[in-house]
Amino acid sequence: MARALAEMEARGYITKMNPARTEFARIAAREPIPLAHGALLIAKEEYPDLDVAHYLEHLAALGRAAQSALREAENTVERVQTLSDFLFVRTGFAGNRDNYADPRNSFLNDVLERRLGIPITLSVIYLEVGRRAGLNLFGVSFPSHFLVKAVDERGELIIDPFNGGAILDLEDISSRLKQVYGQPVELQPAMLKAVGGRHILARMLRNLKNIYASAADWPRSLAALDRILILEPRAVDDMLERAALYERLECFGAALDDFQSFLSQYANHPAADAAREAVVRLTRQVARIN
Numbered sequence: 001m002a003r004a005l006a007e008m009e010a011r012g013y014i015t016k017m018n019p020a021r022t023e024f025a026r027i028a029a030r031e032p033i034p035l036a037h038g039a040l041l042i043a044k045e046e047y048p049d050l051d052v053a054h055y056l057e058h059l060a061a062l063g064r065a066a067q068s069a070l071r072e073a074e075n076t077v078e079r080v081q082t083l084s085d086f087l088f089v090r091t092g093f094a095g096n097r098d099n100y101a102d103p104r105n106s107f108l109n110d111v112l113e114r115r116l117g118i119p120i121t122l123s124v125i126y127l128e129v130g131r132r133a134g135l136n137l138f139g140v141s142f143p144s145h146f147l148v149k150a151v152d153e154r155g156e157l158i159i160d161p162f163n164g165g166a167i168l169d170l171e172d173i174s175s176r177l178k179q180v181y182g183q184p185v186e187l188q189p190a191m192l193k194a195v196g197g198r199h200i201l202a203r204m205l206r207n208l209k210n211i212y213a214s215a216a217d218w219p220r221s222l223a224a225l226d227r228i229l230i231l232e233p234r235a236v237d238d239m240l241e242r243a244a245l246y247e248r249l250e251c252f253g254a255a256l257d258d259f260q261s262f263l264s265q266y267a268n269h270p271a272a273d274a275a276r277e278a279v280v281r282l283t284r285q286v287a288r289i290n
Contacts, residue, residue, distance in 0.1 A: 020044035021227070028198070028230050035197035036108065036128045039121075042204060043107035045223060055109050059125070062091070063132025070133050076152040077167070083130050084165025091115070093122060095162040106208050120146040120204055122161035138194035141203060142173075144180045149194065158192065202231045206238075218249055236262070240271055247282065252289065256282040 024041040027034055036059055037052065044050045069086045073079040087093050096105050096116040104110035108124060111117035117125070123139055123146045130137045130150075140147040140158065147168070148159040158168045168176075170187070177185045209224035225242040228235060243258035259278045266272060 018045050024227060025230050033197040035124060035200060038197060038201045039108040039124055039204060043109045046107060050109055055112055058112055059128045060132060062129045066129050066133035076150055076157065079135055080150050080157055080159060080167060083133060087129065088164045093125065095122065101211055103208060103211050106204055119162040123148050126161040139200050140192055141195045141199060142191055145176060198231050202228050218245060236266060252282050252285040256286055
């Protein structure tokens with residue numbers, strides 16, 4: 001990491017270690033990782049002056065208001081419906097269908113201010129507000145479209161915050177799968193499995209990485225990959241992608257470190273031969289520079 005930072009700084013991609021990154025690494029060492037705090041630290045790299053405590057209090061205030069709204073609900077279905085009404089009708093949160101790829105849809109402070117987001121950030125707000133209001137909620141890493149589920153002694157309800165907090169039945173979910181894959185696909189239990197804050201934050205960062213890569217914004221794409229690997233150090237695909245991106249940015253020493261680290265852990269991986277070729281190539285590049 002030290003070599004990577006030095007090379008990035010030398011090439012003008014960064015000026016110093018971002019304090020938000022240091023704090024992100026600190027909370028990523030915990031389990032469970034605090035979801036809203038982590039999401040706001042992702043945003044703080046884009047907005048260095050962002051007041052994390054202010055937005056945490058914003059969520060707390062929404063939670064208090066939602067708790068009051070839910071007081072008359074008699075069961076989990078009514079509580080979910082009331083929470084959805086509170087967030088998507090009374091408060092005005094909505095899915096940003098017109099500009100889905102806007103990076104602001106992935107920054108929790110922007111979503112709270114603009115009341116526009118994508119499935120995963122609207123789900124984070126649903127989780128954080130609903131939990132504060134007393135609901136037993138979990139994130140669901142459904143293919144291509146993040147969801148939420150509410151759990152009680154009678155079972156589970158699957159909720160779509162991007163579509164106004166609609167409660168989905170099995171027919172709805174199967175239809176979503178068909179849209180994702182372009183053909184009928186059998187619903188697997190793993191598709192509706194609850195996931196924790198670490199997984200949610202990594203998926204948020206992968207969304208950002210893809211947005212930045214599509215715009216050829218390689219330094220920001222690299223920053224997203226760095227934080228994914230802080231959360232999931234053994235994420236093989238992300239490790240290889242970061243190594244290739246370092247090489248693209250001519251940070252040859254950092255690329256060499258990543259490829260060597262990959263080979264030390266995954267010597268028999270299908271990509272190992274390509275990684276060995278990269279090590280030879282990058283070793284020559286580093287020797288030439290030094």
